[in-house]
Amino acid sequence: MTDFFNTTVGMSYGWAWFVATIIGILVIALPLMLAVAMIIYADRKIWAAMALRRGPNVVGPFGLLQSFADGLKVFLQETIVPAAANRGLFLLAPIITFTVALIVWAVVPFGAGVVLADINVGLLYVLAASSLGVYGVILSGWASNSKYPFYSALRAAAQMVSYEVAIGFILISVVMWAGTFNLSGIVMAQQSTLNLHINAFGINPLLFPMAVMFFISSLAETQRAPFDLTEAESELVAGYQTEYSSMSFALFWLGEYANVLLMCALNATLFWGGWLPPIDWAPLYYVPGIIWLFAKMLFFFFVFSWVKATVPRYRYDQLMRLGWKVFLPLSLFWVFLVSGVLMLMRVPVAG
Amino acid sequence: MIQAIAFYLFAIIVIGSGAMTISSRNPVHSVMWLILAFFNAAGLMVLVGAEFIAMLLVIVYVGAVAVLFLFVVMMLDIEVAQLRAGIARYAALGLALAAGLLIEIVIGIKAWSAGTLQVSRRLAPTDTAVPNIQAMGQLLYTRYLFVFEAAGFVLLVAMIGAIVLTHRQRGGVRGQNISRQNARRPEDATRNVQPPVGQGVQL
Numbered sequence: 001m002t003d004f005f006n007t008t009v010g011m012s013y014g015w016a017w018f019v020a021t022i023i024g025i026l027v028i029a030l031p032l033m034l035a036v037a038m039i040i041y042a043d044r045k046i047w048a049a050m051a052l053r054r055g056p057n058v059v060g061p062f063g064l065l066q067s068f069a070d071g072l073k074v075f076l077q078e079t080i081v082p083a084a085a086n087r088g089l090f091l092l093a094p095i096i097t098f099t100v101a102l103i104v105w106a107v108v109p110f111g112a113g114v115v116l117a118d119i120n121v122g123l124l125y126v127l128a129a130s131s132l133g134v135y136g137v138i139l140s141g142w143a144s145n146s147k148y149p150f151y152s153a154l155r156a157a158a159q160m161v162s163y164e165v166a167i168g169f170i171l172i173s174v175v176m177w178a179g180t181f182n183l184s185g186i187v188m189a190q191q192s193t194l195n196l197h198i199n200a201f202g203i204n205p206l207l208f209p210m211a212v213m214f215f216i217s218s219l220a221e222t223q224r225a226p227f228d229l230t231e232a233e234s235e236l237v238a239g240y241q242t243e244y245s246s247m248s249f250a251l252f253w254l255g256e257y258a259n260v261l262l263m264c265a266l267n268a269t270l271f272w273g274g275w276l277p278p279i280d281w282a283p284l285y286y287v288p289g290i291i292w293l294f295a296k297m298l299f300f301f302f303v304f305s306w307v308k309a310t311v312p313r314y315r316y317d318q319l320m321r322l323g324w325k326v327f328l329p330l331s332l333f334w335v336f337l338v339s340g341v342l343m344l345m346r347v348p349v350a351g
Numbered sequence: 352m353i354q355a356i357a358f359y360l361f362a363i364i365v366i367g368s369g370a371m372t373i374s375s376r377n378p379v380h381s382v383m384w385l386i387l388a389f390f391n392a393a394g395l396m397v398l399v400g401a402e403f404i405a406m407l408l409v410i411v412y413v414g415a416v417a418v419l420f421l422f423v424v425m426m427l428d429i430e431v432a433q434l435r436a437g438i439a440r441y442a443a444l445g446l447a448l449a450a451g452l453l454i455e456i457v458i459g460i461k462a463w464s465a466g467t468l469q470v471s472r473r474l475a476p477t478d479t480a481v482p483n484i485q486a487m488g489q490l491l492y493t494r495y496l497f498v499f500e501a502a503g504f505v506l507l508v509a510m511i512g513a514i515v516l517t518h519r520q521r522g523g524v525r526g527q528n529i530s531r532q533n534a535r536r537p538e539d540a541t542r543n544v545q546p547p548v549g550q551g552v553q554l
Contacts, residue, residue, distance in 0.1 A: 014352045089383070120482045124406035131414025135386070138418070142379060142425050154422070161418055168410075181484060321529065 024116045028105050036257045037067035043257075043305050050309035074253075077246040082144065085243065089143035094244065094251035097136030101258035104129040108265050109184040111275045111289035122183040123171055126266065127164070130221065133259065134160040137223075137230060137240050140252070144243040152239035155316065156223065156230040162323035163220040169331035170214045173338040174270050177207060187274035197280040199273035206341060210334060211271035213327055215303070218263035220323065222256070225308040229316055260304060261297065268296035354398060361394040378424045386417050403484045 005016035041056060041064060048055025056063035081087055107122040109115040119125060134157055141153020175181055178189035178201075190199050202211040220227040231239030241252050268274055273296070275289030314322070364387065371384040389412045396405035481489075491499045546552050 017353065086377075086379075089379070119402065121402050121406050121484065124403070124410065128406050128409035128414065131410055131418075134414075134418055135421075138421060138425075139383075150425075153425075157418055157422055161415060164414065317527070 028116060029102055032258060036254050039261060039301060040067045040257055046305040047309045074246055074250040079246040079248060082243050084145040086143040089139050093136050093140035093143060094248045097255035098251040100129055100132045101255040104262050107183055109187055109274060110293060115184060118184060120182045123175060123181045127168060131164055141240040146243055148236045149240045149242050152230045152236050163217045166323060166327035166331050167217045169335050170210050173210050173334050176338050176342060183269055187269060187276060190273050191276060192280040199276035199278060199280050202271040206338060215267055218267060222259045222263050224304055226311040226314050227319055232313060264297040264300035267300045268293060272296050358398055361391045364391040382421045382424050386413055389413050401483060403487060
């Protein structure tokens, strides 16, 4: 697109790059907002169906416009900043949550070469950006100057830092198998895994346990049930969001679901072939890659909702035990195992 | 042009947020300014082509160290006035450090401008076409393998040391036995009884 603005429209290279990047960002961010609105509706419908309820069905056909009605409602509400709150950080916190949820999408490949920033440290960028997510929660809890949000912030900080360690090791084993940190490279490395004509690392018996652990860790990382202790309504009112109202609350809400969608995309990209069709069979490549990616993301989102509807919440010490005493040693061991197998197979590592 | 704009933007924010880190009154604000400084320093590293170091800076310092820092600072009840009193006491030391750093910068610039850089005399120049993750890997795991391993070993010792220093065995604690908790079935824990009408349950 930079070339188009540079040669056809006749801008200088700098401006052409600038305009092309801005358009690229908008092309990802705006549909993402729409997708978040629809995915909230889907979440509520799936949850309702599992509880034998109807779910939202009043606003628009089948209640499809429910999320937009909710959005309009919070938009028209008054923004209340508690008198005792630390005003600057209180307003900064939801902005951080929302921004961090958006910036990771820059490296997610939607198709062959369809990616905003095709950087060779893509996966490290994902880790770096997701480690920022914790600041929105900690700051909102602290700046609210209220007890329950603060408890929630402490829980969130401990939880997200713990699971990031395990996620890091899981990603390392994927990176070793793929031989690259670039997300497009990881997708391409999954083509016909083990020569079985299936495009997914997940079918590799060595990486399947990692896929399962990554899915569970992504539940913990996005603070979805059964790890939603940061907003456990039975203990902490609404956790770190308790003091928020209007758009500042809506930003948390959007950021949370954008993060969930992102984790679905990462699950699909890292272990289940990303934009490649599930089976390595030529006619399937005529379907655009983005459709395969969306199908996989929707599947993972359904599983996220399914877990939310059926699994009871973890106790906090159990959560910590799972993170530090089960996932961390297991994923560390798996890094040894994968590198050992790669050594034995004498895979020619690049470089 | 865009690179120049980005450089000056990042550089100004690094210096500004560094200044705010030491001058802001609220310790939590200080940590937030520090995080902003880390972040923009990472931006500068991306500009000079060291994207791997930049990402590690964000993951390690912003993602882990600063979180713990923020954690501690939020829990502490720091008296700002007390901190202010310390400034006068340590002013001499601070100025000495600043002077030392200034001298180092001047020596560095003088040495750099003394003559052209002799690329062949540099230690292990790497190919510019190699991405810097691979370049670092090739150096760390071949030429500097033992230094790298030794650094890892020092970190391990430090970690064990921290655990030894802080871990206290307390007596009389009823710890959890996870496997026994998991092995417990409803049949072991509950019992159905059908007491006659008018009588309580006999336990």
